[in-house]
Amino acid sequence: MQIVSALFVESFEFRQQAGPARLDIRGVMFSMAAPSPAPVTVAPHLLALIHCPADEAGSGVFEVLFRRTDDPDAPASDDDLVARNVSPFTVEPGRFTYRLVRGELEFPDYGQVFAHCRVDRGPWTVVPFTLLPPD
Numbered sequence: 001m002q003i004v005s006a007l008f009v010e011s012f013e014f015r016q017q018a019g020p021a022r023l024d025i026r027g028v029m030f031s032m033a034a035p036s037p038a039p040v041t042v043a044p045h046l047l048a049l050i051h052c053p054a055d056e057a058g059s060g061v062f063e064v065l066f067r068r069t070d071d072p073d074a075p076a077s078d079d080d081l082v083a084r085n086v087s088p089f090t091v092e093p094g095r096f097t098y099r100l101v102r103g104e105l106e107f108p109d110y111g112q113v114f115a116h117c118r119v120d121r122g123p124w125t126v127v128p129f130t131l132l133p134p135d
Contacts, residue, residue: 001060001119004096006048006127008115012100023049023098031130039108044129046101046115054094061088062099065116072116072124082106082113107131 010027025047034040052058066082074080083103091097105113115127 001050001052001056001091002122003117003119003125004049004051006046006115006117006125008044008127008129009047010045012047012098030128031132033132033135034107034110035134037134038110038131039106040131041104041106042131043102043104046103046117046127048099048101048117048125049096050089050091050099050119051096052091052093056093058093059088059090060119061086062101063118064101064103066103066105066113067116068111068113070112070114070126070128072126105129105131 007028008030009025012023012025015022015024046064048062064085065076067076068080068082082105085101087099089097089099110131110133112128112130115129117125117127
């Protein structure tokens with residue numbers, strides 16, 4: 001299986017129609033203004049779209065590490081790791097599925113956190129998220 005896309009979003013919903021389902025994604029973001037001065041905790045939604053080839057079993061584990069580094073090969077440490085989420089899933093072979101992760105991300109100051117995403121023990125997909133000072 002492979003991650004086709006991973007994004008921070010404000011919301012999404014399925015559009016009902018004849019034929020294949022459609023997914024409407026709104027408010028794709030890579031940064032946001034803090035709701036209050038730092039230190040602050042925010043909880044953005046990370047949406048990952050995953051494809052399962054027709055010749056695979058259709059079960060896997062989606063793992064997300066929210067880290068302060070963008071280097072997926074750097075060893076994780078207590079100072080680096082902000083949050084972690086692991087969730088098993090199933091998908092019909094040849095189809096797509098999605099995983100929605102809402103991380104509780106603590107920011108002692110403004111800056112970046114990187115969502116490191118993977119399916120099973122596959123390659124990491126890294127998605128940046130930047131917290132800016134309040135407007």
